[in-house]
Amino acid sequence: MSDNQPVLSIKDLHVGIEGNEILHGINLDIARGEIHAIMGRNGSGKTTAASTIMGHPDYEISSGKISLDGEDLLELEAWERARKGVFLSFQYPQAVPGLQVGHFLRKSVASIRGEDSAKGPVFREALKSAMEEVSIPRSFLSRYVNDGFSGGEKKRFEILQLMLLKPKLAILDETDSGLDIDGIRVVSRGINAAIRGSDSGALIITHYSRILEHVKPDYVHVLIEGKIVKSGGPELALELEERGYEWLESGNNGGE
């Protein structure tokens, strides 16, 4: 790599919703090809972080910076960020009745990666192999986006989009929630195929370490009450699995 600029750089980020601050100064750098995990309980601010990076308009940023490849993201709307290379796999993907999966995928690839990537054999081949990777049958293409999907289907569909959209930064918000062990294995296969060996960075948000057994993170960060209280290597995930979060919470009592 010619430069060491991180894919994602977050500096002292403070975020609130309806006047209540939820994130109290987050710092995080993700370099090319790295997978980071943020772990924390429900309510610790994990989804706020994911939504804020993607550009959800409900979250108010009082201070701090988010940049992608050195470019400031905060002035951009969600769709512009997506076109720059940010991808969010949603915890609760939304249904759009009447919008066919095949049509939607083609439109999304066209808007993010350009018309040429969404046409002809190039697109068909990419689609076919990605669908095989995450065990999605062809019949899926004529269904409506997330409409009547099971929990597992929704998550696999998110990962299918990740694989086709090839973002610079993939944020995976609780992708493992609601999945059985086979489901986790399938989506992990997709995540590894999309990220490993690429220039992309990934941020996996979870409160269990199970998915991290299949998608090995390079770094693990623990988020408690809107602050990263500890960072470490993959072994930190295992430690959390054994010890829970309490030992870190008590150590964090002095924080603001």
Next chain:
Amino acid sequence: MAMEEAREAVGDYDLGWHDPEHSTIRFDSGLSEEVVRKISAIKNEPSWMTEIRVKAYHHFVNRPMPGFGDREALEGIKFDEVCYYLRSSDATEKDWDDVPDDIRNTFDRLGIPEAEQKWLSGVTAQYESEAVYHSIREDLEAQGVIFLDMDSGLREYPELVKEYFCSVIPYQDNKFSALNTAVWSGGSFIYVPKGIKVEMPVQAYFRINAKNMGQFERTLIIADEGSSIHYVEGCTAPTYSTDSLHSAVVELIALDGAHIRYSTIQNWSANVYNLVTKRGIAHEDASIEWIDGNIGSKLTMKYPSVILKGEGSHAEVISIAYAGKGQHQDAGAKVHHLASNTTSKILSKSISKDGGRGSYRGMVTVSPKAENCKLNVVCDALILDDESQTDTYPTMEVANASARCEHEASVSKVSDDQVFYLMSRGHSEEEALAMIVNGFFEPFTRELPMEYAVELNKLMALEMEGSIG
């Protein structure tokens, strides 16, 4: 200034251009028995037609406005300011090259000659009061299929017209069917002989160009035993700050085992009152389908209907309505089950936005003698903002206990999360809304010929543009 007001009122209506008025005959505005007789005289009609027109005129004058729908808007119609007859070309041509240039250009811009070459069996193009162009594929003509503008139909097949004219919708049906019967001009006349199946659709396109124009086309389609036809109708008009009136009557007759599908994409500008009566009668084992799309207009009141007269007949009414700023779509469907083993399906979808109002008004009846009927009614409304409104007025009168009735209704709003989800996939807010709206209309769109489906999706994307504050 007037143009600006009009634009303000309607937003971006893509088809709102107008050409210089082109007339060989233009009546003074206003309606009287004399006007009615003059229309009939210009057309050299048989006396029975003149007599029906005059009777209908008197019925129109004495008949009060409908007691439902948007009464305030109805009272705003200035019948005296409407021009009831305007002929812009002296002949109905069979070759586009013979149509006057500016009129031909209009239809070129609307893409009609192109569509004709690609995928239609026949076309009639009406400009103001009269058809200016008409053609049908030779092979169909050789099989005995009649596809004419209504005036030619009356001239060439007076007995057939006399037998069926006003047979499904008598002029006394309502105030606007009386008005249409009094002053009708143009429209389509179709007869499909026994057993003939017309594979590709035939299309009629209605364009109003002049200001304060009244367009009163009259369409009569007769499908003889075992035949089938798909008729497609499109309508547009320029954007003016004064109102135009479109009041059509469409009568369909499906004889035993026949199948008629009638598809409409009406995209009037927001200064047009669109008050249309459409009804079909289905004989034994026949089926009639109305695929009815209402995008524009100031006020639309339209309830495509089917009378299931013959045993085993089937009715289907699939409609959408889009009510934008200053628009009221009062649309729906009616089906009357008069015979046993008849089935009907109504699917109505409406969207309201920017203060628009969408109303579903429907009626399904089952007569006491009709055994084992099945009826299914679904109406869904989608509201895009807090200023807009939707209402539902469903009526079911079932007088035979063996009927199986299903009715579902839903009202939903576009959620911020839905929009954010689509935006996160690289789509702007407007594109996201268009995707949601087109998805909502998909059960309708998929019934249209492909070319129409594509056009409708583009149209809705245009409607979503400039809508984000």
